[in-house]
Amino acid sequence: MAPAALEKEDKARDAAFNKALHGNSAKAKGGIAAMFSKGADAKKAAVDEYFKHWDNKPAENETAEERAKRTAEYATLTRHYYNLATDLYEYGWGQSFHFCRFSKGEPFYQAIARHEHYLAHTIGIKEGMKVLDVGCGVGGPAREIAKFTGCHVTGLNNNDYQIDRATHYAEKEGLANQLAFVKGDFMQMSFPENTFDAVYAIEATVHAPSLEGIYSQIFRVLKPGGVFGVYEWLMTDDYDNNNLHHREIRLGIEQGDGISNMCKVSEALDAMRAAGFELLRHEDLADRPDPLPWYWPLSGELRYIQSVGDIFTIVRMTTWGRAIAHNLAGLLEKVGLAPAGTKKTADSLALAADCLVAGGREHLFTPMYLMVGRKPSA
Numbered sequence: 001m002a003p004a005a006l007e008k009e010d011k012a013r014d015a016a017f018n019k020a021l022h023g024n025s026a027k028a029k030g031g032i033a034a035m036f037s038k039g040a041d042a043k044k045a046a047v048d049e050y051f052k053h054w055d056n057k058p059a060e061n062e063t064a065e066e067r068a069k070r071t072a073e074y075a076t077l078t079r080h081y082y083n084l085a086t087d088l089y090e091y092g093w094g095q096s097f098h099f100c101r102f103s104k105g106e107p108f109y110q111a112i113a114r115h116e117h118y119l120a121h122t123i124g125i126k127e128g129m130k131v132l133d134v135g136c137g138v139g140g141p142a143r144e145i146a147k148f149t150g151c152h153v154t155g156l157n158n159n160d161y162q163i164d165r166a167t168h169y170a171e172k173e174g175l176a177n178q179l180a181f182v183k184g185d186f187m188q189m190s191f192p193e194n195t196f197d198a199v200y201a202i203e204a205t206v207h208a209p210s211l212e213g214i215y216s217q218i219f220r221v222l223k224p225g226g227v228f229g230v231y232e233w234l235m236t237d238d239y240d241n242n243n244l245h246h247r248e249i250r251l252g253i254e255q256g257d258g259i260s261n262m263c264k265v266s267e268a269l270d271a272m273r274a275a276g277f278e279l280l281r282h283e284d285l286a287d288r289p290d291p292l293p294w295y296w297p298l299s300g301e302l303r304y305i306q307s308v309g310d311i312f313t314i315v316r317m318t319t320w321g322r323a324i325a326h327n328l329a330g331l332l333e334k335v336g337l338a339p340a341g342t343k344k345t346a347d348s349l350a351l352a353a354d355c356l357v358a359g360g361r362e363h364l365f366t367p368m369y370l371m372v373g374r375k376p377s378a
C-alpha cells in the first residue's frame with residue numbers, strides 16, 4: 001500500500017523530530033509513563049511551534065488573516081498538537097480519541113466502542129473489506145472496527161508518534177494482519193484512486209484546512225459505489241461569528257484541540273456534495289434525546305456516572321480532577337521531573353474542555369455530525 005505523498009525530506013525531518021521528542025516512549029505502557037520520557041529541547045520546540053499560533057491572540061481581536069495563516073499551516077500545527085497532547089489524551093480518555101453518545105447503565109468504554117460499531121454498521125463495513133481510517137490517532141477505533149467486522153483497516157496519520165503507538169498496540173493485541181498504519185498528509189493522499197471499499201473518519205477531518213479538499217481526496221480513493229461515513233466536528237447553524245461569546249468558545253475549542261479553522265454545518269454539507277458524494281444521510285447525533293449529554297465526562301457532573309468502574313476514569317476528566325493533575329504536573333516541571341511545557345499543554349486542554357462543554361450546552365458546537373455519502377457507481 002503506497003503511503004500518502006509527503007516529500008522524502010519532510011518524512012526524514014519528522015522522523016528525526018519524533019525520535020528527539022519521544023525516544024522509545026511509544027512502547028511505554030500508558031500516557032503517564034510516556035509523558036515523563038520526552039526530550040526536553042524537542043518538547044520546548046513543539047510547545048513554541050504550537051503556541052505561537054495562539055498566544056496573545058484573543059477572540060476580540062481575531063482577524064480573517066490570522067485564521068487564514070493558521071489554516072495555511074494546518075499540517076505542522078496539527079502534528080505538533082498531537083506531539084503534545086497524545087499522552088494526556090491516553091491518560092485521561094483512553095485510546096479512542098473521540099466523543100460518543102451515552103445511554104443509561106452503559107459504562108464509558110462500552111459507549112465509546114458502541115459509537116465506533118454504529119459508524120461501521122451504518123456504512124456497511126463487512127468481513128474482508130479494505131477500509132481506510134482517515135486520521136486514525138493511536139488506532140483505538142481501527143482495532144475495534146477490525147475486531148467487530150473482520151475487515152482490514154489502513155490508518156492514515158501525519159504524526160509519527162501516534163503511528164508508532166498504533167502499530168505497537170496492534171502488535172500487542174495480535175491484530176497486525178488486519179491493520180496497517182501509514183504516515184501521510186490527508187490532503188495529498190497517494191493511495192491509487194478506487195482503492196478502498198469503505199472510508200470512515202472519526203472526529204479527525206476537522207483538522208483539514210478545507211473540508212471540500214479532504215472529502216475530495218476521500219472520494220478519489222474510494223471505489224465506485226463505496227461509502228464514506230464521518231463524525232464531523234462543526235459549529236452548528238446557531239453559531240454567530242459576530243458574537244464575541246460564540247467566538248471565544250470556537251477559539252477555545254480550536255486552540256485546545258489543534259484545529260486551524262472550524263466550519264459550520266451548512267459548509268460541511270456543501271463540501272460533501274461539492275466533492276461528488278451522493279449524500280445518503282446527515283444528522284446531528286448530539287440532537288438525539290439521549291439521557292446523558294455527550295459532554296458530560298468533561299462537565300464534572302458525577303451524578304451521570306453509570307458504573308463503579310467508571311469512577312476512576314471520569315474523576316480525572318472533571319474540573320477538579322484536571323486541576324489536581326495539572327498542578328502536580330506544574331510542580332514536577334518546576335523540579336525538573338517533567339519536561340517544560342507539560343502544564344501549559346494541560347491547561348490548554350482544560351480550556352478546550354470548558355469550551356467544548358459550553359459549546360455543547362449552548363448548542364453552538366457538535367462533535368458528532370454524522371454524514372454518510374456514496375461515490376456514484378459510474
Ligand SMILES: CC(C)=CCC[C@@H](C)[C@H]1CC[C@H]2C3=C(CC[C@]12C)[C@@]1(C)CC[C@H](O)C[C@@H]1CC3
Nearest residue numbers: 088089092093097098203257317322349350353
Ligand atoms: C481533537 C479532536 C478532533 C478530537 C479529540 C476529542 C477528545 C478525545 C478530546 C477533546 C478534549 C480532550 C481532553 C482530554 C482527553 C481527550 C479529549 C476529551 C483530557 C480529559 C485529558 C486529561 C487532561 O488532564 C484533561 C483533558 C481535557 C480535554
